[in-house]
Amino acid sequence: PRGWSVGGPVGPMSFTHPTLLLLTPAPLVLLGVRYWLRRRYLGHPGGSIWSHPRMQSWPWRYLPDTFMVLAMATLAVALADPRVQRPVIAAETEGRAIVMVLDLSFTMQERVGPAPEGKQDFMFFFGAGDPRPTRLDVLKEAMKDFVSLRRNDRIGLVVFSEHAYVISPLTDDYDYLSHYIDMIDGQTLAGEGYTAIGEGVAAATMLLDFQGVTHGRRGIVLVFTDGENNFGREPVAAVREMQEAGHRGYLVGVDLPEYVVRRQEIRRLVDAFTATGGRYYESKSGDQLELAYRDVSTLETGSLRLRTRSEDRPVYRGMVGVCLVLVGVALALRAIPPLVSMN
Secondary structure (H helix, E strand, C coil), X not given: CCEEEEECCCCCEEECCHHHHXXXXXXXXXXXXXXXXXXXXXXXXXXXXXXXXXXHCCXXXXXHHHHHHHHHHHHHHHHXXXXXXXXXXXXXXXXXXEEEEEECCHHHHCXXXXXXXXXXXXXHHHCCCCCCCEHHHHHHHHHHHHHHHCCCCEEEXXXXXXXXXXXXXXXXXXXXXXXXXXXXXXCCCCCCCCCCHHHHHHHHHHHHHHHCCECCECCEEEEEECCCCCCCCCHHHHHHHHHHCCCEEEEEEEXXXXXXXXXXXXXXXXXXXXXXXXXXXXXXXXXXXHHHHHHHHHHCCCEEEEEEEEEEXXXXXXXXXXXXXXXXXXXXXXXXXXXXXXX
């Protein structure tokens, strides 16, 4: 569910079948006819105590029939299907539109972490028998963890190397999205190897403009990359176009070399992302990467909207319950000798 509701004060009662309310006085009329037909034949069994004239004149002897009449009248009201109006205040969380942009340049296949001791041969460093995960493996797990943190959001996926491609449009089917994240590997963009951050940002902006703007709320672009832009359109200009469209961007640098971090181009790109209202995260380890995407998830929360509407709630079940109680009381009273009427 995407919200919760709280009931307000109960309003007036209405009936789905009001004509059945005409049956309400029918049991009383039938009881009157019955007593009129049997007015000379009423008696009470029992010993001399119960047959005493004072005992026979007790008005209590009418209690069983009174309870039965009330039970039948209550049943008639229940058949009319009574309903009460009750205002319901619904609080709904409106999710965000988020596009994850993943770098698939050839450097994403590099292994992370120190090499195992004793593994220094030539073939090992080309990936043969290396148990360490690649940067892409680590990022895929991080992206799936990020998706698991979200609620009520529509999330899309864009990958880029020399060009950008939409892998998944905005969707709230997180199982579907995680499946496509798992399918990404080093062969997804085979034949491409450069890093075109600007192309990835531009594709995410177009996707958000196409299906990401709801109720005037703009989207979020989350970029994961391990290098500087060396192909395609100028990334700072692409980020500024994203900002002009009203979207906010976050940049996560994954194990960036020190010489890249110190370059002026990267600093300009970081400033462009922060100007949108987002942040830059530099991740040198899996723990730092986790802190980054968790921080983004905390910052980008959905808005809470309150809506009030009227709701008709049936109450016939309660009246059927009252009817059964009254019938039970009437039958119990008929077991008492002075309250038993006989022909």
